[in-house]
Amino acid sequence: MNVRVYHGAALAAYGFGQGHPFGSDRLDAFWREVVKQGLDQRVTHGEPVMCTTEDLALFHTTEYIQRVQKQSVTGTGYLDQGDTPAFPGVFEAASCVVGSVLDGVKNIIEGHCTRVFVPIAGLHHARRDAASGFCVFNDIGVAIEALRQRHGIRRVAYVDIDAHHGDGVFYAFEDDPDLRFADIHEDGRYLYPGTGFANETGKGKAIGTKLNIPLEPGANDVAFQRVWPRVEEFVRAGRPEFIILQAGADSIAGDPITHLQLTPKAHAHATARLCALADEFCQGRIIGLGGGGYNRANLAAAWTAVVQAMLG
Numbered sequence: 422m423n424v425r426v427y428h429g430a431a432l433a434a435y436g437f438g439q440g441h442p443f444g445s446d447r448l449d450a451f452w453r454e455v456v457k458q459g460l461d462q463r464v465t466h467g468e469p470v471m472c473t474t475e476d477l478a479l480f481h482t483t484e485y486i487q488r489v490q491k492q493s494v495t496g497t498g499y500l501d502q503g504d505t506p507a508f509p510g511v512f513e514a515a516s517c518v519v520g521s522v523l524d525g526v527k528n529i530i531e532g533h534c535t536r537v538f539v540p541i542a543g544l545h546h547a548r549r550d551a552a553s554g555f556c557v558f559n560d561i562g563v564a565i566e567a568l569r570q571r572h573g574i575r576r577v578a579y580v581d582i583d584a585h586h587g588d589g590v591f592y593a594f595e596d597d598p599d600l601r602f603a604d605i606h607e608d609g610r611y612l613y614p615g616t617g618f619a620n621e622t623g624k625g626k627a628i629g630t631k632l633n634i635p636l637e638p639g640a641n642d643v644a645f646q647r648v649w650p651r652v653e654e655f656v657r658a659g660r661p662e663f664i665i666l667q668a669g670a671d672s673i674a675g676d677p678i679t680h681l682q683l684t685p686k687a688h689a690h691a692t693a694r695l696c697a698l699a700d701e702f703c704q705g706r707i708i709g710l711g712g713g714g715y716n717r718a719n720l721a722a723a724w725t726a727v728v729q730a731m732l733g
């Protein structure tokens with residue numbers, strides 16, 4: 422029982438209402454497939470955990486945390502320019518995403534498991550001081566800061582195969598040489614957030630520690646397999662102590678808001694190879710986060726492929 426998967430109503434609460442691409446039904450769609458494949462019998466269960474404002478402040482500004490708290494009471498307005506609506510309890514729901522990821526990291530560090538998957542997480546667009554693209558709090562950013570400040574881990578590798586560029590992580594750590602960032606995504610000329618070009622390789626002493634690989638709209642598994650070895654080589658060169666995978670399922674053919682044409686085989690391959698690197702460099706330590714994915718069948722298939730690969 423080496424793999425822990427987080428599941429529970431408090432995680433499903435992070436959603437923007439019925440009919441929204443990021444609806445609360447995403448967790449259920451995933452879990453039904455987990456049960457169908459019998460994976461629930463092969464993993465340990467992680468209960469969602471709410472984080473504290475102190476946890477959030479590892480990454481986010483106090484002003485922004487307070488703004489989300491306020492809008493969570495009224496449940497009105499937007500938390501950004503118009504993509505991410507507030508809803509009653511959004512603060513608690515978003516804090517549960519972060520808390521579950523932090524709990525997963527802690528469980529790994531303390532040796533209770535080596536692999537963790539948190540389906541409703543990987544909210545890679547949120548900035549230190551702002552929401553963006555359905556992302557209120559950036560669980561990845563908080564987790565990286567927690568690894569540094571609480572667990573004494575410096576060298577972290579972050580790999581993102583969501584269709585969208587992980588701009589909230591990229592720009593927050595652009596000048597941080599110990600965060601190896603590798604991101605395969607749909608070319609920013611065709612998709613939100615419009616960033617992540619190949620020449621964005623980091624700043625100052627972090628130049629060369631960021632790898633952005635934009636794919637053309639319509640790119641499939643062949644294109645993915647062609648570029649994937651670069652990611653592996655890049656992660657390996659960083660000799661990471663901990664690996665984070667953002668396994669967004671919106672890169673799979675049939676997603677309603679993107680244009681890539683991958684299959685869950687890409688997610689399985691990325692996970693299996695990163696688990697091998699985790700075994701080689703990090704005592705097996707890897708956390709997978711669900712990320713985007715708005716076609717329910719796709720996210721169920723991709724995320725269970727991640728869990729299967731973690732089980733080996």
Ligand SMILES: [Zn+2]
Pocket residue numbers: 583584585669671712713714
């Ligand atoms: Zn996405």
